[in-house]
Amino acid sequence: LGGTSLLAVVTDQRGEVLGVEEERTLVEKGNPEPIIRQVASVVRRVCKKAKLKVADLEAVGIGAAGAVDPKTGIVHLAPNLGWTDVPLGHELEKALKVDVFIDNDVTVAMVGEHEQGAAKRAQSAIAIWVGTGIGGGLVLKGKLHRGGRGCAGEIGHTVMVFDGPLCGCGRRGCVEALASRTAMERDVRAAIEAGQQSVVTEIMEETGKTRMTSSVIEKALAANDAVVVEVLNKAQRILGSLVANLVNTLDPEVVVIGGGLAERLEDRFVGPIRETAYQEFIQKNACEKVRIVASKLGDRAGAVGAAFVAMSRS
Amino acid sequence: LGGTSLLAVVTDQRGEVLGVEEERTLVEKGNPEPIIRQVASVVRRVCKKAKLKVADLEAVGIGAAGAVDPKTGIVHLAPNLGWTDVPLGHELEKALKVDVFIDNDVTVAMVGEHEQGAAKRAQSAIAIWVGTGIGGGLVLKGKLHRGGRGCAGEIGHTVMVFDGPLCGCGRRGCVEALASRTAMERDVRAAIEAGQQSVVTEIMEETGKTRMTSSVIEKALAANDAVVVEVLNKAQRILGSLVANLVNTLDPEVVVIGGGLAERLEDRFVGPIRETAYQEFIQKNACEKVRIVASKLGDRAGAVGAAFVAMSRS
Numbered sequence: 001l002g003g004t005s006l007l008a009v010v011t012d013q014r015g016e017v018l019g020v021e022e023e024r025t026l027v028e029k030g031n032p033e034p035i036i037r038q039v040a041s042v043v044r045r046v047c048k049k050a051k052l053k054v055a056d057l058e059a060v061g062i063g064a065a066g067a068v069d070p071k072t073g074i075v076h077l078a079p080n081l082g083w084t085d086v087p088l089g090h091e092l093e094k095a096l097k098v099d100v101f102i103d104n105d106v107t108v109a110m111v112g113e114h115e116q117g118a119a120k121r122a123q124s125a126i127a128i129w130v131g132t133g134i135g136g137g138l139v140l141k142g143k144l145h146r147g148g149r150g151c152a153g154e155i156g157h158t159v160m161v162f163d164g165p166l167c168g169c170g171r172r173g174c175v176e177a178l179a180s181r182t183a184m185e186r187d188v189r190a191a192i193e194a195g196q197q198s199v200v201t202e203i204m205e206e207t208g209k210t211r212m213t214s215s216v217i218e219k220a221l222a223a224n225d226a227v228v229v230e231v232l233n234k235a236q237r238i239l240g241s242l243v244a245n246l247v248n249t250l251d252p253e254v255v256v257i258g259g260g261l262a263e264r265l266e267d268r269f270v271g272p273i274r275e276t277a278y279q280e281f282i283q284k285n286a287c288e289k290v291r292i293v294a295s296k297l298g299d300r301a302g303a304v305g306a307a308f309v310a311m312s313r314s
Numbered sequence: 315l316g317g318t319s320l321l322a323v324v325t326d327q328r329g330e331v332l333g334v335e336e337e338r339t340l341v342e343k344g345n346p347e348p349i350i351r352q353v354a355s356v357v358r359r360v361c362k363k364a365k366l367k368v369a370d371l372e373a374v375g376i377g378a379a380g381a382v383d384p385k386t387g388i389v390h391l392a393p394n395l396g397w398t399d400v401p402l403g404h405e406l407e408k409a410l411k412v413d414v415f416i417d418n419d420v421t422v423a424m425v426g427e428h429e430q431g432a433a434k435r436a437q438s439a440i441a442i443w444v445g446t447g448i449g450g451g452l453v454l455k456g457k458l459h460r461g462g463r464g465c466a467g468e469i470g471h472t473v474m475v476f477d478g479p480l481c482g483c484g485r486r487g488c489v490e491a492l493a494s495r496t497a498m499e500r501d502v503r504a505a506i507e508a509g510q511q512s513v514v515t516e517i518m519e520e521t522g523k524t525r526m527t528s529s530v531i532e533k534a535l536a537a538n539d540a541v542v543v544e545v546l547n548k549a550q551r552i553l554g555s556l557v558a559n560l561v562n563t564l565d566p567e568v569v570v571i572g573g574g575l576a577e578r579l580e581d582r583f584v585g586p587i588r589e590t591a592y593q594e595f596i597q598k599n600a601c602e603k604v605r606i607v608a609s610k611l612g613d614r615a616g617a618v619g620a621a622f623v624a625m626s627r628s
Contacts, residue, residue, distance in 0.1 A: 067597060124459075124462055136563065138563070138564070140454045140455060140459065141454060141457070141459075143455070145438075145454065145455075145564070146565070147438065147564060147565020147566065148437065148438055148565050148566055148603065148604065149565055149597065149599065149603055149604070150565070151565050151596075151597040151599070152563065152564050152565035153563065153565075154562040154563065154596045154597065155562070155563050157559075157562045158559045158562065159558070159559055160474065160476055161475070161476045162474055162478075162552070162555070164476075171558075171594055171596075238476070241473050244473070244485075245471075245473055246563070248468040248469070248471045249450065249452070249467065249468065249469050249472065249560070249563075250452070250459070250461060250466050251460070251461020251462050251463050251465050251466035251467075252461065252462055253462040280473070280485055282465075282468045282471040282483050282485075283381060283463065283465040283468065285463065285465070286463050289462065290462065290463070
């Protein structure tokens with residue numbers, strides 16, 4: 001469940017996908033009801049596609065962007081949905097009459113990649129999802145790492161430029177304020193306002209986009225747009241240093257980079273991040289053993305992972 | 315085994331200390347032999363103190379500052395000792411005729427604090443040792459976390475000021491280059507050279523020190539030295555942000571701050587780090603549940619932890 005779209009899958013117990021449904025999220029600031037009804041309706045439709053009834057489901061798992069409490073099923077803060085303290089799990093259980101488990105969106109994406117994707121069989125793995133914000137997930141000693149208070153994985157809120165640009169969280173210089181798609185858009189707009197030539201405005205007008213989405217970035221790169229190339233390079237250097245910081249601390253087997261840009265640009269996005277990271281590892285021995293790769297499941301990572309989380313918790 | 319001093323303990327199987335020996339390390343750049351002989355001699359003497367023979371020992375564990383390979387017992391790089399690729403484990407086994415296990419100094423300090431000190435019974439804990447450099451250790455899911463290549467814990471090499479001061483590792487803006495005792499000394503000397511008044515030079519002359527040790531810093535603080543107060547505050551802000559970064563990512567139960575300054579100044583050193591960190595947690599819920607405390611075992615943390623590591627590996 002993201003601020004832009006909603007993707008649902010039905011899987012069997014091994015995670016094989018039996019049906020898929022996707023649609024745009026009906027965001028209505030301050031009112032969660034349309035989205036809750038929409039989620040319930042998408043669950044019913046994806047079951048029909050898989051020739052199942054909702055009552056046949058063992059459980060429903062949902063990954064929601066933002067600060068969520070897996071224990072209570074409450075979404076405490078989801079700026080992209082305009083939500084504060086929405087009891088999503090409870091409301092959906094009433095509507096669907098089946099157990100519902102809520103988790104953070106990148107937490108479930110990490111689980112998806114660990115069960116079926118780029119981090120399969122890894123004892124230790126880190127997921128970094130770059131989109132509107134930057135989220136993270138961790139697998140340690142072969143299992144999802146939730147932390148002492150259950151809120152591990154806020155990798156986007158790592159300060160990397162002391163007294164740097166203000167982040168949505170109130171700190172300065174978080175990696176989210178430096179290298180998310182939102183930060184890249186801010187930097188591209190600033191360059192344009194400062195008089196630099198860029199095709200971004202044109203592409204956005206032509207395609208009817210109000211935001212600099214991954215597809216806008218892809219088109220600008222195809223046109224060799226100097227502003228976008230420079231802003232992307234800078235973000236990749238920051239993300240490469242972030243990966244090096246994390247590897248220096250945790251020495252995982254694999255770092256999975258996901259989100260819209262990784263999905264669209266694949267190694268064009270991940271390659272330069274990997275190069276910077278390898279240069280900045282403090283222990284160079286066997287540095288290629290630490291795989292730094294794009295998400296394998298792409299936009300399905302979250303939904304497939306949510307199914308695994310629901311199975312493990314039910 | 316540190317660049318300044320060498321501290322040995324004999325413990326029983328529960329980690330109770332039966333004897334202690336400490337002396338200055340005989341550093342002779344480029345020649346590891348005097349130190350290897352010294353370590354062997356200290357082991358013999360500490361056994362005598364505990365009324366034991368070396369042959370009675372189950373194993374010997376050593377924590378060495380630097381990049382070490384626990385599997386081979388080789389110290390690959392220890393700038394404080396002037397060592398590269400010294401087969402410390404092998405040489406000591408020849409001398410002592412007992413199994414010797416080598417590990418990183420902060421790794422074993424983390425184990426000491428986890429078994430007997432400030433992180434006792436924690437499922438997840440982080441150790442940050444601030445001295446000549448900055449080292450780290452991690453306990454995750456109740457056990458020491460070594461990482462995929464065995465080199466987890468290089469927390470000092472976290473970039474926090476992009477394009478900041480050059481670090482010994484070749485990167486710029488690592489926390490070690492910003493907030494270690496070496497970095498603090500550099501900043502104090504720069505302030506004095508720039509004409510600021512400080513009692514540090516006087517204290518060093520009086521006490522015959524060539525470096526700005528923890529005891530020099532303690533005396534300067536007692537004299538309310540404005541330069542040292544400012545430099546220390548800056549280092550504490552950086553360290554507080556580092557702790558917040560780590561907690562945002564890993565959400566551990568406890569963060570243990572160790573090293574000379576933590577030992578001498580205790581909460582005067584750790585308190586401001588804790589305050590900054592709490593302000594910068596992305597998830598404020600129950601933030602006081604994350605304990606941020608000074609090492610409990612002090613300079614014995616490493617030696618006691620090395621004994622536990624040796625017992626667990628033998």
